[in-house]
Amino acid sequence: MIERLDRHPLDDLLRVDRIPHIWCPTCGLGIVLNAFLTALRETGIPQEDTVVVSGIGCTGRAAGYVNLDSFHTTHGRALPFATGLKLGNPKLKVVVISGDGDLVAIGGNHLIHSARRNMDMTVICVNNFNYAMTGGQFGPTTPKQAKLTTAPYGSYEHPFNLPFLVESCGATYVARWTVLHIRQMTNSIKEALLHPGFSFAEIISPCPTVYGRRNQLGSGLDIVRYYQEKSVVKNDVDTRECEIELGGEIIVGRFVQRRKPTYLEMMNEYLGQIVGEDFVPYQGPMDDTGD
Amino acid sequence: MGMGNDRTVLTGIHFWDGDYACAEGAIAAGCRFFAGYPITPSTEIAERIAQRFPLLGGTFIQMEDELASMAAILGAVWAGTKAMTVTSGPGFSLMQENIGLGVMTETPCVVVDVQRGGPSTGLPTLTGQQDMMQARWGSHGDYEIIALSPSSPQECFDLTITCFNLAEQYRVPVLFMMDECVGHMTEKVVVPPVEQIKLYPRRWYRGPKEKYRPFQAEADGVPLMVRAGRDYRVHITGLTHDERGYPVINAECQNWCVSRLVNKIRDNADKIVMIEEFHTENADVVVIAYGISARVAFRAIDDARARGAKVGMLRLITVWPFPERRVAELAQRVKAFVMPEINMGQVYLELERVVAGRCQTRHVPHCGGWVHNPQDIFDAIMEYVR
Numbered sequence: 001m002i003e004r005l006d007r008h009p010l011d012d013l014l015r016v017d018r019i020p021h022i023w024c025p026t027c028g029l030g031i032v033l034n035a036f037l038t039a040l041r042e043t044g045i046p047q048e049d050t051v052v053v054s055g056i057g058c059t060g061r062a063a064g065y066v067n068l069d070s071f072h073t074t075h076g077r078a079l080p081f082a083t084g085l086k087l088g089n090p091k092l093k094v095v096v097i098s099g100d101g102d103l104v105a106i107g108g109n110h111l112i113h114s115a116r117r118n119m120d121m122t123v124i125c126v127n128n129f130n131y132a133m134t135g136g137q138f139g140p141t142t143p144k145q146a147k148l149t150t151a152p153y154g155s156y157e158h159p160f161n162l163p164f165l166v167e168s169c170g171a172t173y174v175a176r177w178t179v180l181h182i183r184q185m186t187n188s189i190k191e192a193l194l195h196p197g198f199s200f201a202e203i204i205s206p207c208p209t210v211y212g213r214r215n216q217l218g219s220g221l222d223i224v225r226y227y228q229e230k231s232v233v234k235n236d237v238d239t240r241e242c243e244i245e246l247g248g249e250i251i252v253g254r255f256v257q258r259r260k261p262t263y264l265e266m267m268n269e270y271l272g273q274i275v276g277e278d279f280v281p282y283q284g285p286m287d288d289t290g291d
Numbered sequence: 292m293g294m295g296n297d298r299t300v301l302t303g304i305h306f307w308d309g310d311y312a313c314a315e316g317a318i319a320a321g322c323r324f325f326a327g328y329p330i331t332p333s334t335e336i337a338e339r340i341a342q343r344f345p346l347l348g349g350t351f352i353q354m355e356d357e358l359a360s361m362a363a364i365l366g367a368v369w370a371g372t373k374a375m376t377v378t379s380g381p382g383f384s385l386m387q388e389n390i391g392l393g394v395m396t397e398t399p400c401v402v403v404d405v406q407r408g409g410p411s412t413g414l415p416t417l418t419g420q421q422d423m424m425q426a427r428w429g430s431h432g433d434y435e436i437i438a439l440s441p442s443s444p445q446e447c448f449d450l451t452i453t454c455f456n457l458a459e460q461y462r463v464p465v466l467f468m469m470d471e472c473v474g475h476m477t478e479k480v481v482v483p484p485v486e487q488i489k490l491y492p493r494r495w496y497r498g499p500k501e502k503y504r505p506f507q508a509e510a511d512g513v514p515l516m517v518r519a520g521r522d523y524r525v526h527i528t529g530l531t532h533d534e535r536g537y538p539v540i541n542a543e544c545q546n547w548c549v550s551r552l553v554n555k556i557r558d559n560a561d562k563i564v565m566i567e568e569f570h571t572e573n574a575d576v577v578v579i580a581y582g583i584s585a586r587v588a589f590r591a592i593d594d595a596r597a598r599g600a601k602v603g604m605l606r607l608i609t610v611w612p613f614p615e616r617r618v619a620e621l622a623q624r625v626k627a628f629v630m631p632e633i634n635m636g637q638v639y640l641e642l643e644r645v646v647a648g649r650c651q652t653r654h655v656p657h658c659g660g661w662v663h664n665p666q667d668i669f670d671a672i673m674e675y676v677r
Contacts, residue, residue, distance in 0.1 A: 018537060048520060049520055053366070063526065064526055067524050068524055069519040070524075071366070071369065072527070072528035073392060073529065074362070074391075077358060077392075079359075080359035080362035081365055081366040083352070083354075083366060084324065084326060084363035084370065085367065087324065087363075087367060087370075088369070088374070091520060267350075275346070280348040282349065282350045284371075286371050286372065286493060288493070
C-alpha cells in the first residue's frame with residue numbers, strides 16, 4: 001500500500017519557506033543536501049547543536065536551505081568562520097558545506113590549516129569541477145582538457161587530488177563518493193559527523209548546465225551514468241591514486257579513518273599539563289538567559 | 292561566562308606600553324576569544340593575550356592569515372563570545388572583506404589596527420596614521436562604522452573597553468585605530484577595580500522563539516541577537532536580507548537593509564562621538580588631532596599660548612563618526628582649524644567638508660616614520676594669529 005505524505009520526510013530540517021531552491025534541474029546538490037540531512041538525523045546529534053557554515057557559490061547556498069543555525073559567509077572563509085564558532089562554543093557540531101572553488105582555491109589556505117590542526121569539524125566538499133554560479137570557469141579541480149569559459153581551449157593546469165591533499169595536511173577522516181552512491185555517501189557523512197577531528201567528504205556532483213554542457217557530457221542522467229560506469233570503490237586506497245582525469249575512472253570510498261588528538265584536545269591537554277593548576281579552560285559562551 | 296580567577300582584571304597601577312594596555316582592556320571588557328596573525332607593530336597585543344588567556348578561561352588561536360582571523364572572530368561572536376583581532380596596515384587591508392561581513396550581519400566585535408607607515412609594506416616598525424580612510428570605507432559597499440583613536444597607553448586600556456561596549460550597543464565591528472607610537476609608548480596605566488568597569492551587555496533576544504526575527508530593529512535601529520546552538524535556527528548571510536535574515540535580491544530590500552545599517556550609526560552619532568576640548572571657549576585657532584598627533588600638538592599649543600595666541604584643541608577620541616555638530620559650531624566663530632595627521636590628508640578631508648568654508652582650514656601633513664616636529668604645527672597655528 002502506498003502511503004500518501006503531505007510533507008517531505010526531511011521537511012522539519014529544511015526551510016520550506018525558501019523552497020524552490022535556486023539549483024538547476026538535475027544538479028547534484030539536492031541529493032547531497034538530502035544525504036547530509038538524513039545522515040544528521042541518523043547520528044542522533046541534536047539539531048539545535050548543529051551549525052552549517054558555507055562560503056560562496058552554488059554549494060554555498062546550502063546553508064540557506066537547512067532549518068538549522070546556518071551561516072552563509074564570504075568566499076573562501078567558511079572554514080575560519082566555522083573555526084571561530086567551534087572554539088567559541090565547543091558543544092556545537094560544526095559542518096561546512098561548500099564547493100571546490102570556495103574551499104580549495106580562494107579558501108585553500110584555510111583548508112590545509114584546518115586539516116593540519118585536526119580542527120573539530122566536518123567538511124562536505126561538493127566538487128563539480130568548475131565555478132558554476134559565475135557561469136562555468138575552470139578551477140583547482142578541473143581535469144586537464146576540460147573546457148570552460150576561461151579555458152576555452154581546455155584546461156592545461158594540473159588539478160588537485162583532494163583526498164590526497166587533505167590527508168597529507170592532516171585530515172583524519174577522508175572519503176569520496178559521487179551523488180550516485182547515495183547510501184555510501186550518506187553513511188560516510190554520518191561517519192564524518194561522528195568522527196572527532198577534521199573529517200572531509202568529497203562528493204562528485206554533476207553540473208549539467210555549465211560543466212556538462214561545455215564538455216558535451218550530456219544530461220544530468222548521462223553524467224550519473226558515467227559515474228556508474230567509471231566509479232571504482234577502493235576503500236583505504238593510497239590517496240595518491242585518487243587523481244581524476246576527464247572521462248576517466250573515479251576512485252571512491254572511505255580512504256582515511258584514524259584517531260589523532262583534535263585541536264581542542266591538544267589545546268586543553270597540553271595547556272593543562274604545562275600551565276598546570278593555573279590553567280583555566282575556556283568556559284564557553286556568555287550566558288544569554290539572565291537579565 | 293567564566294570570569295576566571297582574581298588575575299582577570301589586574302586592578303592597580305602598571306607601567307605598560309599601549310599594546311599591553313590594549314590586551315588588558317580587552318580582557319577587562321570580557322573578551323574571551325582572540326584570533327590573530329603576527330604583524331608589527333601590533334604583535335605584542337597578541338603575545339600578551341596568548342600568555343594571559345590560558346590563565347583566565349579565554350581561547351587564543353593564531354590563524355593562517357588576517358582573512359581567517361577576521362572570519363574566526365565573527366564565528367566566535369555568533370557562538371556567544373566577545374571577540375577581538377589585532378593587526379597593522381597590510382593585515383587591516385586583508386580584513387576588510389570580512390569587516391564588511393561583520394557590518395552586514397551586525398556582529399559586535401573589535402578590530403585593532405596599530406598603524407604603521409604605508410602604502411604596502413612601507414615602514415613596518417615606524418608610525419603612521421594612514422589607515423583612517425580605510426577604516427571608514429575600506430570594505431566594499433556602503434556602510435557607517437565606529438572608529439576610536441587613543442593618545443596614551445591609559446587610553447589603550449580604557450578605550451578598548453569602550454570599543455567593546457560600542458560594538459555591543461550598536462552591533463557593529465568597532466575599529467580601534469592605534470598608531471605605532473602609542474602602541475609602543477610605555478606609561479603609567481591605572482586599572483580600576485572590577486566593579487568600576489562598566490560593560491554594555493549583549494543585546495540578547497529573550498522572547499518566544501517563534502517570534503524572533505533576527506534583523507527586526509529596536510527603537511534605536513539595532514536588532515536583538517541570539518547565539519548559535521539555542522534552537523532559534525537562524526540564517527545569517529552576507530547577502531542583502533530581510534528581517535528574517537533571508538536573502539532578498541532587489542532594490543527595495545537593499546534600501547531597507549543598507550539604510551538601516553547606515554542610519555543606526557548616523558542617527559546615534561551624538562551619543563557615540565567622544566571628543567575632548569582644551570581652551571576652545573574663546574580660541575581663534577583650534578587644533579584638531581587624534582592619536583599620537585594630539586600629544587605632539589599640545590607642545591605647539593603650549594608654545595603658541597605662551598606667546599599670547601588664543602589657541603585651543605579639539606581632540607578626536609571617536610574619529611568615525613566625525614563630530615560634525617561640534618566642529619560646525621566652532622567653525623562659526625574660530626578663524627581657523629589646524630589639523631596635523633601622520634598622512635597626506637585623510638580625516639582632514641572630512642574637516643574641510645564639515646567646515647564648508649565657514650573658516651579657514653589648514654592641514655599639517657606628515658608622510659609617516661616619525662611624529663611631527665611641534666615647530667611645524669606651531670608655524671601653522673601662527674599663520675592665523677596676528
